[in-house]
Amino acid sequence: MTITAPRTPRPVDHLVLPTAGLDSARARLECLGFTVAPVGKHPFGTENVCVFLGDGSFLELLAVSQREMCEEEARNGNVFVARDQAYRFRNGDEGFSALVMGTHDATGDHEAFTKAGISAGNILDFFRPFTSPDGKEDIAGFRLAFAADLRAPDAFFFTCQRLNTPKVDRAALQTHKNGVFELREIVLSEVNPTDFQYLLQEVVNQRDVTAHSFGMDVRSATANVAVLTPQGLRSFFGIEASENERGLRLQAFVLAVRDIAAVETLLMTNNIPYEKRGSRLIVHKAPGQGAAIAFEAS
Template sequence: MSISAKARPLDHLVLPTADLGVARERLAALGFTVAPVGIHPFGTENACVYFSDGTFLEPLAIGDAGKVDEAITAQNVFVERDRLFRERNGEEGFSALVFGTEDADADNAVFVRAAVSAGPRLDFSRPFVDASGKAETASFRLAFAAEADMPDTFFFTCELVNAPKVDRSALQAHANGARRIVGVVAVSADPTAYGGFFNVVAGAEAGLASSQSVQFELPNATIALTDSAGLKAAFGVDIPPASSLQLAAIVFSVKDLAKTEALFIADTVDYHRRGSRLIVTPAAGQGAILAFEEFS
């Protein structure tokens, strides 16, 4: 399936967690380098995992519950949806898929016209600290999207308005050999029902991957929608039938799968093989199925 010229790239993935310290320990045990804590002005905080292609994971915790309450009162969609996710799914999980953009204002207008806007656009800034402790200010503009029947996930585009001039190279080197995110898998009772939504939000056309799965090709990754049986076939993991669209799994490209496996054994990480992949099931601090696959 060819990639549409208007397809938006994957930017990052949001992974709610109860405790950033636990998330940091878990991700480090999996061989990831984790960035210093980043504090949002609206009460949440993160400890990100950055990859060399610019994509990243965003483990997200509540740092200041009072500021979160204030932000929700002010219709901050990011924290509204984070709270909704936690109320329905608990403190650990995989809540949002984020696309890169150069114009979040235009995206917001598209989402409003297509009746998939999840609420008002958001602008904010926060300090960014590199591995050496150097700090700069990063500024962002977000445009949100979700269908009415998506209480367990949401999507947004992220425009980097002010890029911090810091060196991320040390943060992008991972002991497990992970280089980038190559795939994201979501689960639904009816995967084909969301073709129109993803056409608008991802800018990509649906392609039938199997009788159980629909794929959307982005410039830097693939989004796959499947049902519970399809997830079981791909990852060997059982989950309850999804009542709404739920983000479930992340696939990483690694340099040398044998070295990744050796690290898991040394760190006593519970994993299993599924075809050419190493699969790690969710745990405290890791709210998604993680799959590691060797790509040339």
Template sequence: MRDDRPAIAGHVRRHLDHLVLPVAALATARQRLSRLGFTVAGDALHPFGTENACVFLADKTYLEPLAVAQREDCEAAALQGNAFVARDLAYRFRRGQDGFSALVFSTDDAVADHARFQDHGLSGGDILEFSRPMKRPDGKEAIGQFRLAFASDLRAPDLLCFTCQRVQPLPADRTALETHANGVTGIRQVILSEPNPTDFQYFLQEVVDERETEAHSFGMDIPAANAHISVLNEAGMRGFLGVDEPLTERGLRARAIVFTVGNIAATEAMLAANAIEHVKRDSRLIVTAAPGQGAIFVFGE
């Protein structure tokens, strides 16, 4: 299905950059993700009270398990208008300490994105600029500087989207961190749920900067430059993921991440060796969410 509106002026289909996974504690996330066969980077503290321990993938996407390190700092930052922290605290209040709260896309101009989101009534808050230190592989310290532009839909309080501009990128040599025992090389698809997916078509089109949408009986798909963003209805969640529960609430919710692996048999053997419960459906391995892993993980070649 194609949208009849004019093409987005000057648009470039966005690359999926990373996914935010709230966790109760980084230690729990590290233990769970390591058992799932991921290499987890060291803990890193944000200047507004949150901390992460990321999983970097060879396709240059990554997972961001996010914990609250200093609640007082988070609450103070939220009061000062920090949308990232405010939405994280709100998500934890509504959904608990483990989950999947945000989709992040790369950009070269967060200021322009912010203006576009405002023009379409989709702004999720003021632009956020911050910097943080990181140790290089040689032990020296580098400073990364970031600029974020937020988009949100008031009908979907449990999902935040934003674009991330790396004003001063952190060191790019992450080869060792991008190699994983489970064979994962990248993210193929991100799955959201909503009883009537096309109600959120225009919101996601603006976030991804892409008009083309494929609607089907299970929901809809919108292509980012490097992955598909899918919104599934109840039948889609059941048919694709085996989630046999009614979608009683309205609003977009981030539910699952589909990873690409090089050898599905090797991935399955690793999961079995680490006593990770999983279900095989067709040629995919499905691992349900657990503490430290706030989304359903799907592995496929």
């Protein structure tokens, strides 16, 4: 008898949200009540601003800073840049392109993804300068292992291992006017969610899947990963998705807040349109915000 070893689900590390420009992204995020970190520059022609959450995850708003460098890096096999370029070509410069899981062994993940037939290309190691809010500088290092499915060209996944973590106090960056403290759920869409069950099981490193009439849930170590049918997406989030378009698409994410009434007041004060659905306030995507954001009381 073969005994299958139990799996330890990976935590969600961050979400990649392409944007046309960091200035508009920062302005939008600040209007939503987020504290936004200083600009970070990658050594392959992209740059970002991030929103760090109290649970250790973060939102990465990604822009192209040097297009020619990005194109050269993509030709040379940089999967991160190549997938970003492909996403922008198909969907424009605003969106939600990748779900990133945390890991302590990206090399092992790459081997596992290759064995499972879902590797999206070579491992990527890179280092970049990091500046804390008080001006302290350090070097941050990362190793990425990529996974994807050819049937879903508009979503990709990778694990992220930190090779060097700057020793800075992020408490100020994790404190937000809207009271957000945790990433609770990542929402994808697909006409037949279970067609991508195997891919997400491998990415999340979770065998257990909960299927329901509106889709399926795969639980990571820190947040739920939900794949909803167009009907489910419409019912729970008020987002329209075509019944005829196949392939996974990253659509929204749910954030936990301490005081939902305070969030509603902030949105009204800043003239941000929102929609109430059950216990959630949903802010649909807009320039600088490539995915719907649902605020949910803790």
